[in-house]
Amino acid sequence: MVRMKLVLAIVQDKDADSLAKEFIQNDVRATKLATSGGFLRAGNTTFIVGIEDDRVNEVLEIIKKSSHTREQYVSNMNMDAAGTSMLGKPVQVTVGGATVFVLPVEEFKHF
Amino acid sequence: MVRMKLVLAIVQDKDADSLAKEFIQNDVRATKLATSGGFLRAGNTTFIVGIEDDRVNEVLEIIKKSSHTREQYVSNMNMDAAGTSMLGKPVQVTVGGATVFVLPVEEFKHF
Amino acid sequence: MVRMKLVLAIVQDKDADSLAKEFIQNDVRATKLATSGGFLRAGNTTFIVGIEDDRVNEVLEIIKKSSHTREQYVSNMNMDAAGTSMLGKPVQVTVGGATVFVLPVEEFKHF
Ligand code: NI
Ligand code: NI
Ligand code: NI
Numbered sequence: 199m200v201r202m203k204l205v206l207a208i209v210q211d212k213d214a215d216s217l218a219k220e221f222i223q224n225d226v227r228a229t230k231l232a233t234s235g236g237f238l239r240a241g242n243t244t245f246i247v248g249i250e251d252d253r254v255n256e257v258l259e260i261i262k263k264s265s266h267t268r269e270q271y272v273s274n275m276n277m278d279a280a281g282t283s284m285l286g287k288p289v290q291v292t293v294g295g296a297t298v299f300v301l302p303v304e305e306f307k308h309f
Numbered sequence: 310m311v312r313m314k315l316v317l318a319i320v321q322d323k324d325a326d327s328l329a330k331e332f333i334q335n336d337v338r339a340t341k342l343a344t345s346g347g348f349l350r351a352g353n354t355t356f357i358v359g360i361e362d363d364r365v366n367e368v369l370e371i372i373k374k375s376s377h378t379r380e381q382y383v384s385n386m387n388m389d390a391a392g393t394s395m396l397g398k399p400v401q402v403t404v405g406g407a408t409v410f411v412l413p414v415e416e417f418k419h420f
Numbered sequence: 421m422v423r424m425k426l427v428l429a430i431v432q433d434k435d436a437d438s439l440a441k442e443f444i445q446n447d448v449r450a451t452k453l454a455t456s457g458g459f460l461r462a463g464n465t466t467f468i469v470g471i472e473d474d475r476v477n478e479v480l481e482i483i484k485k486s487s488h489t490r491e492q493y494v495s496n497m498n499m500d501a502a503g504t505s506m507l508g509k510p511v512q513v514t515v516g517g518a519t520v521f522v523l524p525v526e527e528f529k530h531f
Contacts (some may be wrong), residue, residue, distance in 0.1 A: 199470070203319070203526070204410050206426070208451050208468070227408075229319050229353055231342055231453055242451055246355070247321070248408060258529060266531040297449075298424050300469060300527035304314070305411035307369060309375040315428070315521050338519075340430050340464055357430070357466070359521060415425070416522035417431055418480060420488040 202306040205258075206299040211241035213265035213294055220260045221247070235284040254300055265296040312362040313417040316369075317410040323351035324376035324405055331371045332358070365411055376407040421475040427480075428521040433463035434486035435516055442482045443469070476522055478482040487518040 209217055214230065221228040231244040249257050271288040278284060320328055325341065332339045342355040360368050382399040389395060431439055436452065443450045453466040471479050493510040500506060 202410070204412065206468070220421060229355065229408075232354065243454065244451065244452075246317070248410060254527070258527075262529075262531045270372075272362055296529075296531045297451075297524050298527075298529040298531070300529075301412055301423070301426065301523055302526055303410050304410075305365070307373075307407075307409040307411075308407075309373045309407045309409070313521070315523065340466065340519075344467065357428070359519060412519050412523055415524055416476070416480075416520075418484075418518075418522075419517045420484045420516075420519040420520070 202248055202274070202303040203251060203254050204301040204303050205245075205247040205249055205261075206301065207247065207252065207261050207265075207296055208242050208283070208298075209245070209265040209296045210294055211243050213296070214243035214245075217245065217261065217264040221245075224256070224260055226253075226257055226260065248306060258292050258298065258300075261296050261298055265294050266294055267290045267295040269293075313414040315339050315412040316356075316358040316360055316365065316372075317412065318356045318372050318376075318407055319353050319409075320356070320372070320376040321405060324407070325354035325356075328356065328372065328375040331375050332356075335367070335371055335373065336363065337364075337368055344380060351407050353403055358415060359414070369409065369411075372407050372409055376405050378403055378406040380404075392394050398404045421465055424525040425471055425473060425476050426523040426525050427467075427469040427476065427483075428523065429467045429469065429483050429487075429518055430464050430520075431467070431483070431487040431518045433465050435464035435518070436467075439467065439483065439486040442486050446478070446481065446482055448475075448479055470525070470528060471502075480520065480522075483518050483520055487516050489514055489517040491515075505517055 226247060226249065229246045231246065238240050247257055270293050272291050273288045274286040276284055276286045337358060337360065340357045343359065358368055380401050381404050383402050384399045387395045434490045448469060448471065450467045450469045452502065469479055491512050492515050494513050496508045
C-alpha cells in the first residue's frame with residue numbers, strides 16, 4: 199500500500215497562480231481553498247495536496263521555488279506639483295513566503 | 310475517551326448539496342469550506358467532518374454513495390443552419406468523484 | 421527540533437473578529453479560511469493555527485475564552501397594532517461555541 203501525506207501550504211495570493219501552474223506541470227493534484235487573508239500578511243491562499251510519501255520533498259521544493267521570501271525593487275509612479283508623473287526612486291520590498299504543514303494520513307480514498 | 314478522526318472530503322460542487330443532506334440525515338456534523346476549484350476539475354467543495362473512530366467507515370460510505378464517479382448521458386441543444394434547435398445525440402460524460410483523507414486527531418474539543 | 425501541532429478551530433462568524441484579535445495580541449499566527457456555513461449553525465469561520473507543542477493549551481484557552489457557548493438576553497423591537505414600536509420581553513439565546521481539532525504535524529516549513 200502506498201502511504202500518503204497531506205501537504206497544507208499557505209502562500210501569498212500573488213504566488214498562487216504560478217504555484218498552481220507548477221503543480222499541474224509536475225503532475226501534483228492540488229485543491230485551492232479560498233482563504234480570506236492571514237493577519238500579518240493580507241491575501242493568502244491555501245492549497246491542499248495529497249501526495250505519496252516519497253514525493254513529499256518534491257512537493258516542498260515546488261512550493262519553496264514558487265513562493266519563498268525574496269526582495270523586489272518597486273518603483274511607484276509619482277506626480278509632481280505641475281501634474282507631471284515621474285517614476286519614483288525604487289524601493290525594496292519583501293514578497294512571497296509560505297507556511298507549510300505535512301500531516302500524516304491514515305486512510306486515503308478516491309471514489 | 311472516544312477517539313476522533315478528521316475526515317477531509319473534496320467533492321464536486323454538483324454533489325455537495327446531496328452530500329450535505331446525507332450528513333444531516335445520518336447525524337454527521339460537517340463543515341463546508343468554500344473551495345475555489347481544483348485544477349483538473351473545476352468547482353470543488355471541501356467538507357471537514359469530525360467523527361468517532363468507529364463511525365469512519367460509515368462516513369466513507371456516505372461520501373462514496375453521494376459522490377462516486379459515474380457515467381451520465383447528456384444531450385445538448387444544437388441549432389442547425391436554418392436556426393431550428395434540435396436535441397443533439399446523447400453524449401456520455403463522467404461526473405462525480407471524491408478525494409478523501411482520514412487524519413488522526415490528538416485532541417478534540419467542543420467549547 | 422521544535423514539535424509543531426496544527427490547530428483547526430471552527431467558530432461562529434460573530435466570534436471570529438475577537439478571536440483573531442486575541443491571536444494577534446498573544447502572538448499566535450493564524451490563517452482564516454472562508455467557511456460557507458455549517459449545517460446546524462449558519463455562518464462558521466475556520467482558523468488554521470500552526471503552534472509549538474508546548475503552546476497548544478494556551479491556544480485552546482484563547483479559543484475557549486473567545487468562543488465558548490454562553491447565554492445572552494436579546495430584546496427584539498416589536499410593533500403594536502397602533503404602529504408604536506416597543507421593546508419586547510428579553511429572550512434568552514445561546515451564542516458561541518467552537519469545535520477544535522489538534523492534529524499532529526510531521527514537518528513544518530517556513531520558506
Ligand atoms: Ni527564487
Ligand atoms: Ni451510485
Ligand atoms: Ni465567557
